Structures are given as structure tokens and as C-alpha cells.
Amino acid sequence: MVSPELSSSFHTSPMANNLRHNARTKSSYSFFVDNFLLAGSALLAMLVLWIFYSFMGTTTQNQDSTFSNPIDSNSKSTITNNNNIQTSGFSSGLEFDPPDKTFYDDPKMGYTMETKIENWDEKRKVWLKKHQSFASGVEKRVFLVTGSQPSPCKNPIGDHLLLRFFKNKVDYCRIHGYDIFYNNVLLQPKMFTYWAKQPSVKAAMLAHPEAEWIWWVDSDAAFTDMEFKLPLERYRDHNLVVHGWNNLIYEEKSWTSLNAGVFLMRNCQWSMDFLDIWSKMGPQSKEYEKWGEILKTTFKDKIFPESDDQSGLVYLLLKEKEKLGGKIYVESEFYFEGYWMEIVGKFDNITEKYIEIEKQENKLRRMHAEKVNEAYGNMREHYLKDVGFGLMSLRRPFITHFTGCQPCSGAHNQMYSGQSCWDAMNRALNFADNQVLRNYGFVHQDLLDSSTVSPLPFDYPA
Numbered sequence: 001m002v003s004p005e006l007s008s009s010f011h012t013s014p015m016a017n018n019l020r021h022n023a024r025t026k027s028s029y030s031f032f033v034d035n036f037l038l039a040g041s042a043l044l045a046m047l048v049l050w051i052f053y054s055f056m057g058t059t060t061q062n063q064d065s066t067f068s069n070p071i072d073s074n075s076k077s078t079i080t081n082n083n084n085i086q087t088s089g090f091s092s093g094l095e096f097d098p099p100d101k102t103f104y105d106d107p108k109m110g111y112t113m114e115t116k117i118e119n120w121d122e123k124r125k126v127w128l129k130k131h132q133s134f135a136s137g138v139e140k141r142v143f144l145v146t147g148s149q150p151s152p153c154k155n156p157i158g159d160h161l162l163l164r165f166f167k168n169k170v171d172y173c174r175i176h177g178y179d180i181f182y183n184n185v186l187l188q189p190k191m192f193t194y195w196a197k198q199p200s201v202k203a204a205m206l207a208h209p210e211a212e213w214i215w216w217v218d219s220d221a222a223f224t225d226m227e228f229k230l231p232l233e234r235y236r237d238h239n240l241v242v243h244g245w246n247n248l249i250y251e252e253k254s255w256t257s258l259n260a261g262v263f264l265m266r267n268c269q270w271s272m273d274f275l276d277i278w279s280k281m282g283p284q285s286k287e288y289e290k291w292g293e294i295l296k297t298t299f300k301d302k303i304f305p306e307s308d309d310q311s312g313l314v315y316l317l318l319k320e321k322e323k324l325g326g327k328i329y330v331e332s333e334f335y336f337e338g339y340w341m342e343i344v345g346k347f348d349n350i351t352e353k354y355i356e357i358e359k360q361e362n363k364l365r366r367m368h369a370e371k372v373n374e375a376y377g378n379m380r381e382h383y384l385k386d387v388g389f390g391l392m393s394l395r396r397p398f399i400t401h402f403t404g405c406q407p408c409s410g411a412h413n414q415m416y417s418g419q420s421c422w423d424a425m426n427r428a429l430n431f432a433d434n435q436v437l438r439n440y441g442f443v444h445q446d447l448l449d450s451s452t453v454s455p456l457p458f459d460y461p462a
């Protein structure tokens, strides 16, 4: 059942909120900052003041776009066709595209932010009908999108870090059978930094009609629980999921009441419309400056004058609650993404907890093929049911987000040292890598030592 009001402060202390807030207000730059620098805009000096790291996308009408039954009885001939193909060995349907016309054949169809997409639910449904092998299981199909700037990172180890963050996402996706797209170009040249994610998400929706959900994950966020899966059932009646806290949105009216760096968006017309509305606040829009003023006035804690996508999203929740809010799920029950400062100190204790569980359950410690890893994640839930989620929990945090660390530019927030960011990223990435390497028979003994592994003994940790 959907319970959007569940305690929103559970896993975030006021202290952590302040930290997060400061992290976002002081340092920053983001993904496409180098590009932006080249553009030589006067805005740059201000941009540098703030922070972030996110790109992302979002919101509009109330339309139920769930694909409960994308296939109807008229589609038998396609099924037959496809089955023939399948029996000849292409069971995934990857080599099958019937000659019938779809939205791809419409000359007015386009992927740019300026091209309006209409009747997307119907068009997607038609495409699915003609591609039966993708129609089955569509509700659970998630497509991950991430990315970074087109040019080399300023931080000498920035590209190394981005590679490891990307490897981490590829690992997660492989384990769960998700596809992933890494975009490193501005699809709308004016939508730089955190505004670059909206065009990426829109293009991904059109390129992947087989995916029900598009999952934007910032380049500086790492999966630190390789087993946990999104509770999609909980989002059945929603089209956009973000990590946030309702009291901070509606009572505190804070621009850091949610995080726009990780979000899940249903591949549907509502999302197309939402992206239009949201993007109106972006730098490619005639209304950009106006929105900067509106957002700055609305959020007392926003110190920089430019319109940013995160404030824009909070604004839409505040002002368009009736029209849009009903389809937006503000997730606060688990680390849909979590602030690294409140997470990384717990890795050793969490590791101990999991070893303790594996000592009790021989099936969990016995090696198995990576392909069947999800079965063991499900099995482990039995042992985790009492540990809870969030700040005080010894459950692995799902996603650890390095807000304010700016791995690519190196322009980290002055609140912490570059060393503390680097150590924390290293530890989180190796903590995650240990969960992957286990299936390959090895382990990093020291989370700060990325280069060294030891073989795992049979039946470890019996």
C-alpha cells in the first residue's frame, strides 16, 4: 500500500539536513561545468558559488498511464509472427522489428526538448503491441540514465572517479537485468549543469518504449546495496518518485527538502508534459530569469539567484499540489539516495552485521552464480526485517550520494577537505565492489585500498 506520509524525519537528523543544505549552497559546479566555462557566460561566477550535481527531469497532467494491459486480443497475428521469430532463436526480440508504422515513422516526431510529444501513452502501447517480446514484464522494466560532461574533468582524479561511479552503476544494472545509458553530451546546448538531465530523460523515454521507468541517477551517486530493488509496487499510482521529506517541502519550504539528483520517472504522457512544465524554468527558456526571481523569493534558504531544477521541482510541489502533486511520490522510507556524510561512517558496522547474518545462514554464504543473485537478496530480507532503514539502521544504504564533493571538477564544498571526500568515495565504492566481487571469489580487506583483493575461502564466513 502507498503510505506517502510515513515518518519523514526518520533517517535524517536536523544536523544532517543542515549539512546537506550547506553542501548544496556553497560549493558547486556540476556536470557540465566545463562546457559552461567555455561558454564564458557572466553567470559563471555565481554558478561557481553553488553546488550540486544533479541533472534531472519532471511534471504535468493527471493521467493514468499505467500499462496494466498493453496487449489486447487483436494482437494475435503479431504474437504468431514474433513466436516464429522466437522459435528460430531470437527469443529476446532484439532482431525483430516489423515493417508496420509506429511513432518512429512520423516525420513530426523528434527528440528535442522543443518537440512536443502527444498521445505518448497510445503510441507506446502500439509499439509494445508490435513487439510482444518486450510487452511481457514491461511494468517492471527500468532503464537507468546517467551522465557527465563532454570534456575531461578538471580534478586530476576526476575521470578515474567517474569511471568507478559508472562501473558501480553498470554492476548494479547487470545484477538486476537493467539497461543503462551514459550520456556525456548536452542534448539541449543551453541546458547545462543540472538542467542537462531533463533532455537526457526525454530522449531515453522515446528511445526505450519497452521501459516503463526511466531512472535518473547522478554521476556522483553510488549504489551501496547491490541487492536492494526499487519497491515499484509502492509507486503503482505515481509517475515520478523523488527522495524528500514532506514536512520540509510543505512546512519549511526549503529548496533542499528533496533531492533532484536521483529520480524515477514513468515513461508516459504525464511525464512528457511534466518535463515541459519543469523545463520552462530552465536556461533555454525565455522565462529563466523570471523563475530565478520567483524561486529565490519562495525559498528563504536559497542564496543563489538562478533558477535550478531542484528548487523548480519543490516549487511545483508547493504550488501545483492539486494538479501535479498527486502523481509525485516523495520517498522518505529508505535511502532512495542518501547524503554521504551521514552514511560512510557506518560501513564497518554494517559489514559486521552482514557477516553475522551469513554466519547464521549457510545458503547466504555459499557461493553462487551472479545471475541468480536476486534470489539471495530476497533470502537475506528475512534476516533484515528488524533492522529498519535509515540513519540508525545497519542495513546497507541503497544509494550514497556525494553531494558537495564534486568529483569531476574537484571544487568541493569548503565544509570538508578534499581528502575526506576522496576517502569517503573510495570507501563507498569499495564497499559496493565487495558485494560484487564476492560472486567472483574476492574481497577488498581494506575499504581504502582499491588495488588489493584477497581470495575468499570456501564457505566464508562460516
Ligand SMILES: *[C@@H]1O[C@H](CO)[C@@H](O)[C@H](O)[C@H]1NC(C)=O
Pocket: 345, 346, 349
Ligand atoms: C559501531 O558499533 C560500535 C559498537 O556497537 C559503536 O560503539 C559505534 O558507535 C558504531 N559506529 C557507528 C559509526 O555507528
